Amino acid sequence: MYRTHTCGQLRLTDAGTTVTLAGWVQTVRKFGSITFVDLRDRYGITQLLFNESLNQQLDEQPLGREFVLQATGKVNERSNKNTNIATGEIELIVSEFKILNKSAVPPFTIQDDTDGGDDLRMKYRYLDLRRNAVKRNLELRYAVNRAARNYLHEKGFMDIETPFLIKSTPEGARDFVVPSRMNAGQFYALPQSPQTFKQLLMVSGYDRYYQVVKCFRDEDLRADRQPEFTQIDCEMAFVEQEDILNMFEGLIKSIFKEVKGIDYTETVERTTWEDAMWTYGNDKPDIRFKMKIGNLKVPATAYPSHQQELQNSPFASGATGFAVFDNAETVLAIAVPGCADYTRKQTDELTEWVKRPQIGMQGLVFIKLNADGTVKSSVDKFFNEEQLKTIAATCDGKPGDLVLVLAGREQKTRKATSDLRMELGKRLGLRKDNEFKLLWVLDFPLFEYAEEDNRWVARHHPFTSPKPDQIATMIDNNPVIENAADYLNHPYSNIKANAYDMVLNGNEIGGGSIRIFQRDLQEKMFAALGMDEAEQQHKFGFLLGAFEYGAPPHGGIAFGFDRLCAILGGSESIRDFIAFPKNNSGRDVMLDAPSAIDTKQFDELQIKLDLK
Amino acid sequence: MYRTHTCGQLRLTDAGTTVTLAGWVQTVRKFGSITFVDLRDRYGITQLLFNESLNQQLDEQPLGREFVLQATGKVNERSNKNTNIATGEIELIVSEFKILNKSAVPPFTIQDDTDGGDDLRMKYRYLDLRRNAVKRNLELRYAVNRAARNYLHEKGFMDIETPFLIKSTPEGARDFVVPSRMNAGQFYALPQSPQTFKQLLMVSGYDRYYQVVKCFRDEDLRADRQPEFTQIDCEMAFVEQEDILNMFEGLIKSIFKEVKGIDYTETVERTTWEDAMWTYGNDKPDIRFKMKIGNLKVPATAYPSHQQELQNSPFASGATGFAVFDNAETVLAIAVPGCADYTRKQTDELTEWVKRPQIGMQGLVFIKLNADGTVKSSVDKFFNEEQLKTIAATCDGKPGDLVLVLAGREQKTRKATSDLRMELGKRLGLRKDNEFKLLWVLDFPLFEYAEEDNRWVARHHPFTSPKPDQIATMIDNNPVIENAADYLNHPYSNIKANAYDMVLNGNEIGGGSIRIFQRDLQEKMFAALGMDEAEQQHKFGFLLGAFEYGAPPHGGIAFGFDRLCAILGGSESIRDFIAFPKNNSGRDVMLDAPSAIDTKQFDELQIKLDLK
Incomplete structure (x- = not known):
């Protein structure tokens, strides 16, 4: 053993004992004839104190950042205590030390606020992984993994490994394929999910299955997609939808408890897909905040279960005289709380926001519900105050709110309204990282x-x-x-469909269905x-x-493990929660993979390139 | 829920309660107007009793083997108890039933002693997995997985996932490769092990890492090799060999305890590679039994640490006059306990055994150490009794033993002697399935x-x-x-090398090393x-x-998870412990994979076939 203790372990009660630590040099500071070193490992940081007697050795073997150091000495109570860290009450008076390995000057600082850019940190991922922020993410990931396994084990689920070299059945996403040498001319595929295998396991009678398993999809990578990703994959036999919902909201609540210390005691809300689309314009609504959509005008074939509600819309009786609305397929409104006092500049900015190509709307109508009860809108010419209030009422607009109205084709307008709602929710601080709201979306x-x-x-x-x-x-x-x-x-x-998605803070974290059997x-x-x-x-x-x-009758669910971890960690990026992620071109820039292969490999596989 | 209880759950204390079960029809037996059904699920078998009142329904919907059945009724104490199964004291008097799904007649019987051949069972693996024998194997596998994770978690190890789409670095075994569509002309490789990644994690400071992870090798498949296999992969930093040995014999002992209920309290034996080869002719010796090799003649360059011992050999002084031995590079002996009374027919059979092409020896010399102290050998012409006793002494031959002597080239003779030892150990019942002996082999x-x-x-x-x-x-x-x-x-x-293998009952179950850093x-x-x-x-x-x-200084180990499970399950075949294994041609005969892929897939990947 190179150490008796870790760098996060020593406390005041250890004062007087002789110990050996090993770790990385975080900082070296010299005060007169005394040298202080912060020694870091996975568990923490301990201050080392080198007295004058070691100066000669330090001169011969100077210490640098990220050097690997072994140091033996006596634990001493610090006069100048650091209450920010657990070891801050003590220091190690070094009697002997050994440099276990040197380090070149790292290309970026190993600190929470590093000076390294994305590309550099990806290339030197092994150094980026040393940073506390990244370490916390991987620790969280492991904690989620562990909590999920423990819950599922207690509930009688069995981890059963399914194969990675399977058959290509392109349907939906593209398969990664693997040429077979022993069966020349034929290919395996890497699994997009263990879907059919877990169903076979149900047929085989393993009525509660789970796996934390890598899956593969050869899709063009949008931001925050990875060609390989991890699922918590589960299946049960002899169950109905209700059984699955109960079992797996239990799983997520258990993860909240174990990983975040959160007692999620409230009932998990449920909505149908039609209700979610009607109310939030989105099948994975963020319900941490309201701002529900007012449906003023919607085509007759869409959302059959809600058509009745349009009877009360100010547009129910036909044309309003305002051509933009009258010619639109769909007219939707949201009320932005407390923003009636937005300036012209602010409303103009919102108009520009919805006109961006990603949103693609023609414009934005706004109605200010002033706190004094008066109403002011950009369409005062076409609607009287009564009518404006009726419009505002469909989205629960209250005095002090700013009502925004969008009009256009159904799908585009609904998505735009949803995007606008999410954007304003963010700007107004209504989407809090430390608040977690689960939602089941049903009946897709x-x-x-x-x-x-x-x-x-x-x-x-x-x-x-x-x-x-x-x-x-x-x-x-x-x-x-x-x-x-x-x-x-x-x-x-x-x-x-007998299908269900679990949504957390506006992200689909899991989805599944009762299967055909x-x-x-x-x-x-x-x-x-x-x-x-x-x-x-x-x-x-x-x-x-x-x-x-x-x-047997059966059903299941799969959770996107990377995303679940990211949300629990308060991040938007799954990449931060993967030890060795790929970039947006599917490349591992650290390994420089993918790469060319040998002629011998082509020969053995009996394939050749056919570059266009 | 389709059931209130499982088929393994009901006991006499449940008598009188009304329950619903769901499962598979194992057997249907009719006695007069009464029908008995054994209903099976993952947890056990419960007897169902259908009274005359249900006969009409049974006539309209006859039950067959493997039908999926839901049955409700009252739990009743059986008059005719079956003490072989946990539910044998009760039966269910069915009041209502529903066929949830029918079954065609299965191609083989779902029983421990099935009538299905290997190929048929591979094709219908989902039915084979229903058999109790296979289910027990997968349950054992999960128990080993769970025990390993729990031990490693307690010791502070973190499960960190490493990537599957990596860089091809052919060295040793052949890589499976994956053509990249986004980086046309380039290929990923599937990992043969996460070796370099776990080392990078040590560089990153995650000083205790583990993973239960799939690995891939595109090798010609000998019996009991699979192109994809699972490792328990571990690495530690700031450790020396001794730390690793202690940590991981702890892991295996913990698995013994949790999975088999065995307290392996004895110290795990250790041997050097040279000693293992010298004494057993094998670097993964089965030490459940002795039969140590007597080294009579060995080339001077081999096993330097043992050359001294040859001074006592009867061959030390040069030629013996027996040309077979005198001309041989190596002469080795083993003593087969209690077999001095072997007949001519039996010794002839052994001679034939070593002459088989797999062994390839020219012949076998035997010395019978009779119980009465006399000695009889096949080389009485060349050696006197004293000399024969000296030869026998090198392999600890005792009165009543049969000493077998092999001569020839060093490598071949040593391997043959080892194979013969293993064969005789098996024949004599010295290699017991329920006895477990661990051994560290060091200094490779x-x-x-x-x-x-x-x-x-x-x-x-x-x-x-x-x-x-x-x-x-x-x-x-x-x-x-x-x-x-x-x-x-x-x-x-x-x-x-600073390397070590863990051997269990003559199988290498794990191996690792202290790494270069x-x-x-x-x-x-x-x-x-x-x-x-x-x-x-x-x-x-x-x-x-x-x-x-x-x-930092670091080292680790990887255990062959499939093999470990097979040995713990008392089986020679890893395939029995894999849910969906491939056959010896690397094919999944159930899926019919690998298979041809579409023109579109070739186009997108910019590769084509180049069949020879």
Whole structure:
């Protein structure tokens, strides 16, 4: 052993004992003939004091930042105590030391506020990982991992490893593939998720399965996506949706408790997908703050369960005389609390914000509900005060609020309103890092229609079951649509899935479904997605086969482990919570991977490049 | 919920309560108007009793093997108790039932003694996984996983995930590679182990790391090798070999305790590599039984630490007159306990056994040490009784033992003697499944010489450090050898590694080393293995770089998780302990993977086939 204690361990009660520490030199300070060194390891920092007697050795072997040092000496009570750190009451009076390894001057400082840029820190990731901020993230990640495993173990779940070299069944995202040398000309795929394997395990009778497992998707990397990512993957048999919701809100509450010390005792709120879209314009709403959307005008085919509410809208009776609204498919409003006193400059800035290409709206109508009860708007010409108040009422506008109204095509307007709500929530400090609000979003549509490909796609995945009372609708109808634009009129548009997402602070942290477990229904689903029998058999023959031999009802969920950790750590970036992340081009800049391979490797795999 | 209890849960104390069970129909038996069903789930089997009143429903919906059934009824004390199973005192008097899913007749019986052959069970792995024998294996695997994590957590280790898409650095085994779409023409590799990453984590200060992690090697598959396998991978900083040995024999003892209920209180034995080879002819000896090798004649360059012992050999003074021995490089003996009374037929069979091509010896000399003190041998013409007793003494032959002597080339003879020892140990019942004996093998050679390639190869891997007092030998000598056959005379042949293997019952279950942490020594190692500077930089520049910024002394170990589980489960085959294994051609016959991929996938990856 190179040490008797860690650098975070010694306390005043250890004073007088002789100990050996080993770690990294954080700082070297000289006062007269005395040298102070802060020695750092994973556990903390301890101050070392080198007396004059060691000066000759220090001259011969000068210490530098990040040198690896072993030091033996007596623990001493400090006169000048540092109450900010746990070891701040003591110091080590060094009697002997040894430099275990030297260090070149690091390319950036190993401190919370480092001077290193992103690229440099990625290249020298092994140094970036020394920083306290990064270490805390990885410690949090491990704590979440541990808490999840403990909870699932207590509930009778078994960790069962599923294979990484599987079959390519492109459907949805792109597979990473692996050429097989022993089966030349053929390829494995890396799993996008262990979905079919966990379902097979249910067929096999392992009725509670989990895994903390790497998954792979070869997609163009938007910010904060990684080609390899980690899921907490779970599945249960003989359960209904309600059982899953209870089990897994329990999991997240247990993680809150173990990792953050938070007792999340309140009931987890639930909303349907239609309600979430109607009220927040978003299927993963952040419910830490209100600012609910007022729906003034919405097309008749959208959100059938809410059409009734439009009867009370000021637009219910038809044209208002304001062409922008009258010509729009959708008109939506939100009330920004306490912002009625926004200046012209401020409202102009908001207008510019919604006109940015990412948002893409034409403009913004605002209504100031002044604290004195008066109303002022940018559309005073077209609406009287009564009408403006009616509009404001749809989004619960109160005196002192600024009501913002957006108009345009349904999807774009709803998304823009949601984005504006989130932006203002952030600006107004309503989205607090240390506040956590969970939400279940339920009853998603089973299908989406890809107009460009003129075919149905599974919103969740092809293994998700419809609501039991809609199985007949699915079986009895021909999925083919003559005119793609008519898809909203097809019965499939209204089939709801037995699916659920768990949302935390406006982020989807997990999602799952009750699965199809009947061969005929699974075949109907595949057919609806455009797979003929041969393709079904080629891609999923094993699963259809398994469903013939006594498949139990089952369902499950998968949590995005990286994102969950990031949110719990109060960060927007999952990269900060991954030990060795890749950049936005899918490169590991530290390793310089991917890279060219040898001729011999090409020969053995019997492939060659075919660069365009 | 589809059930109130599991099929393994109900006891006599539940009698009188109404419960609902769900599971699979194991058997259906009809006695007169009454039907008995054994209902099975992961937790056990419960007997269901269907009275006459349900006969009509049973006629309309007949039950078959492996049907998924939900049944509600009252728990009843059985008159005819089955003491073999935990639920054997009760039965369920069914009042209602529902078939949740039907099953076709399974292709083999779901029983411990199944009638299904290997191939059929691999194809229908989801049915094979239902068998109790397989389920017990996966449960044991999970228990080992859990015990390992708990021990390592208590000791302050952190689970840190390392990447799967890394850089190809072919060295030793072949990499699986993954073409990159975003970086066309370039490839990732799947990790053969997280070796360099865990070393970087030590450089980063995470001084106790572990991971239960998938690794990949594209090697021709011998029996019981899988292209993907799992390691318990560990690394520590600021430690010496002794610290590692203590920490990880603690890990295995803890697994014994938690998983098998075995208190392994004895000290774990240790041997050097030379001693193991000398005494057992094997670097992973099974020490559950003795039968130590008597070294009668050994070449002067082999096993320098044991040459002294040969002074006492009957061959020390030169020729014996028996040409087979006199012409042989090596002569070795073992004493088979209590087998002096073997018949001619039995000794002939042993001779045939060593002459098989896998063993490849020319013949076998035997000496019967009769219980009455007389001696009879197949070489009575050449040796007198005194000489035969001297030979027998080298392998501790006692009255009643059969001494077997093998002669030939050193390597082949030593391996043959070891194989013979293992075979006889097995035949004599000396290798008991329920006995566990651990052994550390230490002081491996750092290098091996690949005569065919005329170069040194790292016996463990290129990151293993030499013994501290041999660093100078390594640095100061030129590794190049003019005449490959002379390699035993090169100083590198005698450099011992700071490496250790943990052996359990004759199987290497783990291995590791104290690592090189100095850049200059690592460069010398790479150079000794034939890598020039450019190649070093291309393949391992990141590691050499990391060693410049304060790398601490460190070392670690990796356990073969699949094999460890198999041995603890008393099996020779790791495949039985993997949920979805591949066959000897690297195929998943259930999925039918690997398989062809689409033209679109080739186009996107910019590669094409180049079949020979």
